[in-house]
Amino acid sequence: MYYRCYICHKPPRGFCWLDPNRFQSSENRRASFKRFCSKTCQDIHYQLHRKGVDVNRTDLEQKAAESVLAPLADYVMAVGMEKGLGSYSKDEIIGLVDTVLESYHCTLQELYKDEVPF
Known part of the structure; x- marks a missing residue:
C-alpha cells in the first residue's frame, strides 16, 4: 500500500500522528494513524486538531x-x-x-x- 502525507500528499518521511483518544480497538487505531512528509505538515495537523477543527x-x-x-x-x-x-x-x-x-x-x-x- 502506498501512503501520502495527510496534508499535502507528498510521500511521507517518518512523521506520524496517532490520535491518543482512539486506542480502544486496532481498527480505530489504524483509522486515526496519519502520516506526514515534514514537521511543518505535522504541525498544521496538530494545530488544527488542538483547536477542534476537523482536518x-x-x-x-x-x-x-x-x-x-x-x-x-x-x-x-x-x-x-x-x-x-x-x-x-x-x-x-x-x-x-x-x-x-x-x-x-x-x-x-x-x-x-x-x-x-x-
Whole structure:
C-alpha cells in the first residue's frame, strides 16, 4: 500500500500522528494513524486538531486545486496553447509539475500562516 502525507500528499518521511483518544480497538487505531512528509505538515495537523477543527483532506485539496489553476494556465500559455501535453518536452513537463507544486505549497503556507510558523 502506498501512503501520502495527510496534508499535502507528498510521500511521507517518518512523521506520524496517532490520535491518543482512539486506542480502544486496532481498527480505530489504524483509522486515526496519519502520516506526514515534514514537521511543518505535522504541525498544521496538530494545530488544527488542538483547536477542534476537523482536518478534512478534501477541503485542503479543493483549496489547493483552486490556487493552482491560474499559475497553471499562465504556464500553459507561455509554453503554447496549441501544443498538446503529449508534445511537451521533458523540461516543459518538469516546469509544469514545478509550477503546480509550488503553487500548492505556497497556498498551504498562506492559508495556515497564522496557525503554524513557517
